[in-house]
Amino acid sequence: MAFIAEPVMGAGGVLTPPTSYFEKIQAVLNKHDVLMIADEVICGFGRTGNMWGSETYNIKPDIITCAKALSSGYIPISAVLINDTVYQLIAQQSAGLGSLGHGFTYSGHPVAASVALETLDIYEEMGLVETVQEISPVLQNGIRAFADHALVGETNGVGMLAVAELVSNKNTGEAFPSEKRVGPHLLDRALEHGLIVRALGDRIAFSPPLVISKVKIEEMFKRFGKALDDTKKWLETDQ
Amino acid sequence: MTDDNGKDYIEGMSGLWCTALGFGNERLAEAAARQIRDLSFYHGFNQKSHAPQIELAERLLGLAPVPMSKVFFANSGSEANDTAFKLVWYRSNAIGTPEKKKIIGRVKGYHGVTIAAASATGTPINHQAFDLPIDRSCTLTVPTMLVAQNLVKAKSNIQRVWPKISTPLLSRKARTPLWPLLQNPSWALAGF
Secondary structure (H helix, E strand, O other): OOEOOOOOOOOOEEOOOOOOOOHHHHHHHHHHEEEEEOOOOOOOOOOOOOOOOHHHHOOOOEEEEEEEHHOOOOOEEEEEEEHHHHHHHHHHHHHHHOOOOOOOOOOOOOHHHHHHHHHHHHHHHHHHHHHHHHHHEEEEEHHHHHHHHEEEEEEEEOEEEEEEEOEEEOOOOOOOOOOHHHHHHHHHHHHEEEEEHHHHEEEEEOOOOOOOOHHHHHHHHHHHHHHHHHHHHHHHHOO | OOOOOOOOOEEEHHHHHHOOOOOOOOHHHHHHHHHHOOOOOOOOOOOOOOHHHHHHHHHHHHHHHOOOOOEEEOOOOHHHHHHHHHHHHHHHHOOOOOOOEEEEEEOOOOOOHHHHHHHOOOOHHHHHOOOOOOOEEEEEEOOHHHHHHHHHHHHOOOOHHHHHHHHHHHHOOOOOHHHHHHHOOHHHHHHO
């Protein structure tokens, strides 16, 4: 048995866990011999302000999966890391069967592996974690500056992940009816202003390159602000 | 980014949470070209391997946040998660607990679109009309992490809230191996 979790839920809406969330979960997992799988596909390689989301949230995984920033997305490659306890049991079982019958034609493809190695070299040379820790306050302060906007309920984020939730009632946090498609409407306005972001429902997600400059982040939020204002106007005239 | 009309955009999402180093990095282009010339393809079957794969595995083990032992490579996050689940099932058989094979995911958790990864994913759109989830996965329906966040915000009394949020789970036909987990109130506190 295993439990799988992204340290920060990505496609679910950039949801950060409450303090001590994973510690409490892992206590239960350990008690019942349930393995912990950290899905670091989004969080891995600096995204949350540490090399791994597991470090940011004190997760002690038995298995880690990672992809995306492993090659900076330039070429498809992902990896599964397993600890020695898990490995020994799998080795034992496969020795009994004669082989471990699992593997892909392109597993560890040399071109993908080389691009990933070069990516890790660049991360090391630039000081990936330090770079993120230095720039991420600009993103986090930037998103939180929208907390006062009439359309914005929650603003949140960690490291180079940020989210602003669009709500119909700022005081109660009431959501827009999904058929109103406010999130998608905002995306179109953002495109008009030269900004590509993603709407996860009505949660607008930001996950810019880790090497983005302060000036670019400020410009990004300036464009987001214009898209927000346009959306507000649309809602007012649409009522 | 520039569209086909020449209009410029800021890519606020790194594509799909991918391009940590931005776009058009020359060194990565060179690394690919060099490797295609040097050894264009090789696989890892039948006791074969090659330098880039071995080196990358060692680098990843060196970076891991906890001591890790082995690395398996695939081509996408979905495949990596499916592989992880298959290894969990393989392990269950190895230790003689073949009945304990549930993969527990979370509402709104996203792990990919292959059959097992999509099953562990907690969004209906990835299940509907695909006949998912498979019976070896279980996405905990309530309480979600959002509920937990609201509890933390409201400083609610967990003992009062727990029966309310656990009832729908416990009233379903019990999935035996999960039972002890679901009975533990610290799940609620932890956010389920």
